[in-house]
Every structure is written in structure tokens, then in C-alpha cells.
Amino acid sequence: MPRRHSTTALGSVTALCGLTALALLILVSxxxxxxxxxxxxxxxxxxxxxxxxxxxxxxxxxxxxxxxxVSTIYKSIVGHEVFGVxxxxxxxxxxxxxxxDRVFQSSRKGFLEDSQATEVSYREIELLxxxxxxxxxxIPPLGGRPAQRGTAKMFFQGNRLYIFYAEVTxxxxxxxxQRFFDSILIQEPPKDG
Numbered sequence: 001m002p003r004r005h006s007t008t009a010l011g012s013v014t015a016l017c018g019l020t021a022l023a024l025l026i027l028v029s030x031x032x033x034x035x036x037x038x039x040x041x042x043x044x045x046x047x048x049x050x051x052x053x054x055x056x057x058x059x060x061x062x063x064x065x066x067x068x069x070v071s072t073i074y075k076s077i078v079g080h081e082v083f084g085v086x087x088x089x090x091x092x093x094x095x096x097x098x099x100x101d102r103v104f105q106s107s108r109k110g111f112l113e114d115s116q117a118t119e120v121s122y123r124e125i126e127l128l129x130x131x132x133x134x135x136x137x138x139i140p141p142l143g144g145r146p147a148q149r150g151t152a153k154m155f156f157q158g159n160r161l162y163i164f165y166a167e168v169t170x171x172x173x174x175x176x177x178q179r180f181f182d183s184i185l186i187q188e189p190p191k192d193g
Contacts, residue, residue, distance in 0.1 A: 037179065042074065045087050046157070049164065050183035051076035052083065052176070080145055081172050083180050086163040103161060104133045104154055111152055115139045115167070120149075128186055130155040139167060151177065157186050 040055060041048040055074040062069050071088040090103065112119055117137035125134045132155030139148040152165035164184055166177045 039183065040074070040076070042085075045072060045074070045085070046160075046187045047085065047087070047162065048183075048185045048187075049083075049085060050179055052078045052081070055084070080148065080169050081176075082148075082165075082167040084165050084167075086165070088161045090159045090161060100131075100156055103156075107152075107154055107161065107163060108133070108135050111135060111150070111163075111165070112137060115150065116142065117150060125153065127153055127155050128184065130157065132156075151181075153181060153184075162186070 037050050037052050038054075039048050040051045053076045055076040058073050058075075060071045060073060062071070069088050069090060071086050073084065073086045075082055075084045077083075108119075108122060111117065112135075115137070117139045120136040120138055122133065122135050125132050132153060135150075135152045135154070137150045137152075139150055141147045146169050148167045148169055150165060150167040152163055154161065154163045156162070164181065166180055168177060
């Protein structure tokens with residue numbers, strides 16, 4: 001009489017093969033993603049940073065009683081992972097009315113409100129020899145997007161506020177977030193002559 005394989009054993013072998021194939025796919029896609037990181041240079045923004053994809057660019061204008069401010073936003077998105085840069089030139093007369101700390105606090109509040117996030121921590125840091133702030137926040141799963149952990153690092157170069165941020169899921173290697181922040185370089189804008 002022919003020997004019959006149990007469906008349980010066959011199902012286990014199939015599941016094991018599927019898991020092995022998934023693991024290989026993740027390893028290959030991670031290796032491809034790591035190789036795809038390139039240095040993005042913004043001539044107008046006077047910065048460079050390593051990103052996993054070429055970023056999109058947009059401008060947002062916000063009006064305040066003393067002036068309107070235009071922010072330039074760059075976003076590199078891979079799946080649900082977002083690496084971004086936001087820079088805003090704040091007019092000198094506006095800086096006379098608002099301290100750097102007040103601008104940092106306003107940016108902190110905006111990040112939390114825009115992403116419906118919960119603050120994890122907020123602290124003073126130094127980045128590229130400049131005093132700044134680091135905001136860590138949790139973004140809840142919304143609209144089919146999984147939960148994310150955000151990290152935003154803010155500092156001034158003259159009257160320009162830079163915010164470099166990463167909003168990522170647990171699936172991304174921690175090294176990618178560190179690579180992003182470690183790659184930040186700021187160039188001095190040319191002097192008007």
C-alpha cells in the first residue's frame with residue numbers, strides 16, 4: 001500500500017519554503033535599498049544629505065501677522081518610510097520678535113499636530129556644531145499607513161531654520177535612520193557682493 005503524507009506535514013514544508021523565500025526577498029530588497037542611497041545636493045537649500053530615493057520638492061507658505069514665510073520641503077519616500085528636509089528663511093525683523101527657542105517650540109507643535117503624533121521626547125542637541133533641538137514622536141496608524149516613529153532635528157544657519165526628519169516603521173533598519181542624520185552637511189550660502 002502506498003505511503004500517504006499527512007496534510008499537516010505537507011503544510012509545514014510549504015510554510016517553511018514560503019518563509020524562506022520571504023526572508024530571501026527581504027534580504028535582497030534591503031541590499032538593493034542600501035545600494036540605492038545617494039547623496040542629494042540642494043544648491044538653493046545649501047545642504048546635502050544621503051537619501052534612499054530622489055526627493056520630491058514642494059513649497060508651503062504660512063502667513064503670520066508680521067510676515068509670510070515660505071518653506072521648501074524635500075521628501076524621499078520608500079514604501080511607508082519618509083526621509084525629509086524642511087528649510088525656512090525667517091526674515092531678520094521677525095527674528096527680533098521671536099527667539100530661536102520660540103521658533104523651535106512652534107516647529108515642534110506643528111510637527112505633532114500635522115501628523116497627529118504623540119511626543120516621546122524633546123531635548124536640546126548640538127548638530128554640526130550648532131545648537132538645536134531633537135523631537136521624537138510616535139505617529140499612529142492612519143488611513144492604511146502603519147504606525148511610525150518620527151525623529152526631527154532642528155537647527156539654524158543664520159536666519160534659515162533647517163529641519164531634517166525621518167518617519168519610519170519598525171521594519172526599517174535603525175542604521176538607515178542614523179545614516180540619514182550622519183550624512184547632513186550644510187554649505188555656507190554665497191556672500192552677496
